[in-house]
Amino acid sequence: MSTRIPSVLHTWATSMPACRSGLSASPSPISRLTRPSFKPLSLLQASSPRPRYFTSPSPLSARRASTMAPTTDSRLIVLSGPSGVGKSTLIKKLFAEYPGAFSFSVSHTTRKPRDGEENGVAYHFVTRDDFLDLVGRGGFIEWTEYNGNCYGTSVKAVEDCLQDPKAKCLLDIESEGVRSLKKLPQLEPLLVFIAPPSVEDLKKRLSGRGTETEESMQSRLNIAFKEIDYAKTGAFHLTVVNDNVDRAYGVLKGIVAEGKGEGDQFPEVL
Numbered sequence: 001m002s003t004r005i006p007s008v009l010h011t012w013a014t015s016m017p018a019c020r021s022g023l024s025a026s027p028s029p030i031s032r033l034t035r036p037s038f039k040p041l042s043l044l045q046a047s048s049p050r051p052r053y054f055t056s057p058s059p060l061s062a063r064r065a066s067t068m069a070p071t072t073d074s075r076l077i078v079l080s081g082p083s084g085v086g087k088s089t090l091i092k093k094l095f096a097e098y099p100g101a102f103s104f105s106v107s108h109t110t111r112k113p114r115d116g117e118e119n120g121v122a123y124h125f126v127t128r129d130d131f132l133d134l135v136g137r138g139g140f141i142e143w144t145e146y147n148g149n150c151y152g153t154s155v156k157a158v159e160d161c162l163q164d165p166k167a168k169c170l171l172d173i174e175s176e177g178v179r180s181l182k183k184l185p186q187l188e189p190l191l192v193f194i195a196p197p198s199v200e201d202l203k204k205r206l207s208g209r210g211t212e213t214e215e216s217m218q219s220r221l222n223i224a225f226k227e228i229d230y231a232k233t234g235a236f237h238l239t240v241v242n243d244n245v246d247r248a249y250g251v252l253k254g255i256v257a258e259g260k261g262e263g264d265q266f267p268e269v270l
C-alpha cells in the first residue's frame with residue numbers, strides 16, 4: 001500500500017484487499033457538507049415542507065412504500081437498483097428530454113473504464129491509493145466496495161451537482177451507498193428503486209451488454225439478490241419496474257420531472 005494512506009485507515013487498508021463500505025472518516029460528512037464553501041443544506045429542498053416520506057412510520061413494506069404519493073420537494077434524487085437493470089439507460093433519456101433540468105453527481109471509482117466511458121463524465125476514474133486518500137480526507141458522503149472495486153459519492157460531486165438551483169441532482173448508487181446516505185437524513189433524498197421485472201430479464205440484460213465475464217456476471221447477480229432483498233424491506237420511497245424502457249421511463253419522468261404518479265408495485269416475482 002502507498003505511504004499516502006492516512007494512518008486512520010492504515011490498519012484496515014493494509015489488512016483488507018479491498019475497500020469497505022461506510023461513511024467518510026473524520027471530519028464528518030455533515031461538517032464537510034456544512035462548511036462555508038458548501039451550499040447550505042436547505043438548498044437541497046425547495047421551500048416547501050419536508051417530504052412526507054420522512055414523517056411516515058418506517059420500515060414500510062416495499063409494496064406500501066411503492067404506493068406512497070411522490071413528492072418533488074427534494075433536490076436530490078437517488079436512483080438505485082441492480083447492475084444491468086437499466087439505470088443509465090433511463091438517466092440518459094431524462095437528460096435528453098429535459099436538458100438543464102437535471103444534473104448528475106459523477107461518482108469516483110477504482111474500476112477500469114469501459115469502452116466509451118470518459119473520465120469525469122461516466123465516473124471519476126481513480127487509483128485505489130487516490131480513492132483511499134480522499135476517504136481519509138473526509139471527501140466522501142458515502143462510499144463502498146462493489147464487486148472488488150471502490151465507488152464513492154464525493155462531497156465535491158454533490159456540491160457541483162447542486163450548483164444550479166434550477167436543476168435537480170441525480171445520484172446513481174448501489175444499495176450500500178443508499179444505506180450510508182440514509183444516515184444523513186439532512187440530505188432528504190428521494191429514494192427510487194429501479195427493479196427488473198424478473199431475475200431472468202436481469203441476467204439477459206447483463207449478458208446482452210457484453211461487459212461481463214462469467215465470473216463478474218455471477219458476482220453481479222449475487223449482489224443483485226441482496227439489493228432486491230434490501231428494497232423489499234421498504235428502504236426506498238418508490239419503485240419503478242424497468243420492464244419496458246419507454247413505459248418505465250414514462251413512470252420515472254412522471255415522478256422526477258413532472259411531479260406526478262406513485263411509481264409501480266414491487267414485482268411479485270422478485
Ligand SMILES: Nc1ncnc2c1ncn2[C@@H]1O[C@H](COP(=O)(O)OP(=O)(O)OP(=O)(O)O)[C@@H](O)[C@H]1O
Binds near residue numbers: 087088089205243
Ligand atoms: N427495459 C429494458 N429492456 C431490455 N433491455 C434493457 C432495458 N433497459 C435497459 N436495457 C439494456 O440493459 C443493459 C443494461 O442497462 P444499463 O447499462 O442502463 O444498466 P445499469 O443499471 O446502468 O447498469 P450498471 O449499474 O451496471 O451501470 C443495456 O444493454 C441496456 O440497453
